Amino acid sequence: MAEDGRYIVRFKASATDDEYKKTIEGIKAAGGKVTHEYTLFKGFAAYLPQGHLTTLSTHPAVDEVENDQQVHTQ
Structure with a gap:
């Protein structure tokens, strides 16, 4: 995974709101940008x-970090 790219960060179900917000x-604070917060799962x-x-x-508290990419249907 290349750094300085766009990623999806998914939190564990046990993650607290405080961990998520922090x-x-x-x-x-480090210069990143949150572009979307998900509602179906705790993540952004x-x-x-x-x-x-x-x-x-x-x-x-984080379950998974993956590249955010376009998904196409056939």
């Missing part, structure tokens, strides 16, 4: 600043 605040899409990909991937 993560978003940290991304914004964001442009992550360099260094945050590894930090988020190992965060105990």
Whole structure:
């Protein structure tokens, strides 16, 4: 995964609202940008600043971090 790209960050069901909010605040403070917050699951899409990909991937409240990309149907 390339850093400084757009990613989807999905939190574990057990993640608290405080963990979620603090993560978003940290991304914004580091120069990143949250572009969408999901309602079907606790998570968001964001442009992550360099260094945050590894930090988020190992965060105990985060379930998954993946590239955000276009999906096409056939």
